[in-house]
Amino acid sequence: MLEVNDLHVSYGAVNAVQGVSMKADAGRVTVVLGANGAGKTTSLRAIAGYHRPKSGSVTIGGQDVAGRRAHTMVRHGLVLVPEGRRVFSTLTVEENLRVGGYRAPRSRVAKTLAEVYEQFPILAERRNGAAGLLSGGEQQMLAFGRAVMSQPKVILMDEPSMGLAPTMVDTVMGKVRDIADTGIAVLIVEQNADAALRIADEVSVITRGRTVWTGPAADASLAAVHAVLGETAL
Ligand code: ATP
Numbered sequence: 001m002l003e004v005n006d007l008h009v010s011y012g013a014v015n016a017v018q019g020v021s022m023k024a025d026a027g028r029v030t031v032v033l034g035a036n037g038a039g040k041t042t043s044l045r046a047i048a049g050y051h052r053p054k055s056g057s058v059t060i061g062g063q064d065v066a067g068r069r070a071h072t073m074v075r076h077g078l079v080l081v082p083e084g085r086r087v088f089s090t091l092t093v094e095e096n097l098r099v100g101g102y103r104a105p106r107s108r109v110a111k112t113l114a115e116v117y118e119q120f121p122i123l124a125e126r127r128n129g130a131a132g133l134l135s136g137g138e139q140q141m142l143a144f145g146r147a148v149m150s151q152p153k154v155i156l157m158d159e160p161s162m163g164l165a166p167t168m169v170d171t172v173m174g175k176v177r178d179i180a181d182t183g184i185a186v187l188i189v190e191q192n193a194d195a196a197l198r199i200a201d202e203v204s205v206i207t208r209g210r211t212v213w214t215g216p217a218a219d220a221s222l223a224a225v226h227a228v229l230g231e232t233a234l
Helices: 040-047 070-075 093-100 106-119 121-125 136-149 166-181 193-197 222-229
Strands: 002-011 014-024 029-034 055-060 078-081 154-158 185-190 202-207 210-216
Touching: 002 040, 014 029, 014 040, 014 185, 014 202, 029 040, 029 166, 029 193, 040 078, 040 154, 040 185, 070 078, 078 136, 093 106, 093 136, 106 121, 106 136, 106 166, 121 136, 136 154, 136 166, 166 185, 166 193, 185 193
Parallel strands: 014 210, 029 185, 029 202, 078 154, 154 185
Antiparallel strands: 002 014, 002 055, 202 210
């Protein structure tokens, strides 16, 4: 569904990403692991159209979309859930979800909203409450639900476990698995390798701006991942 090949991204003279390749397939969870500063966020932002890549290809369903802006990417079926959730804290939960579905016809929005409430019952319970009053984990669910509202083919998530209590990390990872099981391609970047590997189908490892390993999760032994990333990263 999504294929990224030999992506290069710079900030002025800083070459933050210099050869990242990754893939996300329908119904599968791809986990991208990497230490602090490895270039994970930069890669996701470039793929999702928030930062122009210097070179490399990005295709969705075979169509080259590299360098397109974020709103165009959403039209092509790719949406990013950014690090730190970024929900609209003064809007209600439902208003946040409706923002995610702003491109869809009204009749579709009602149906998708009902599906999201079924997938995330906590959001249904809190639908009229301000998003800013939700816990960190609940806000992560909201950011996730908002992405689902755009009826994407591919969801990219930046560090969904960041700042969450361990039990909430498991809940969020469980939701990532559930959403992939509905047929969406889900690609998450994580520093929490232990939690992410539990739900991964495919794994990619980035060190210093480059993809150094890609393969099925069954072959990504935790020991190897630790060795590549360095213990301090995990
Ligand atoms: P983290 O998990 O800490 O967010 P990361 O793997 O997502 O790390 P990036 O945030 O993509 O890494 O950063 C990759 C490199 O690019 C780092 O060396 C970082 O210092 C640099 N970098 C990131 N953003 C900018 C920026 N706006 N201007 C200049 N350099 C940047």
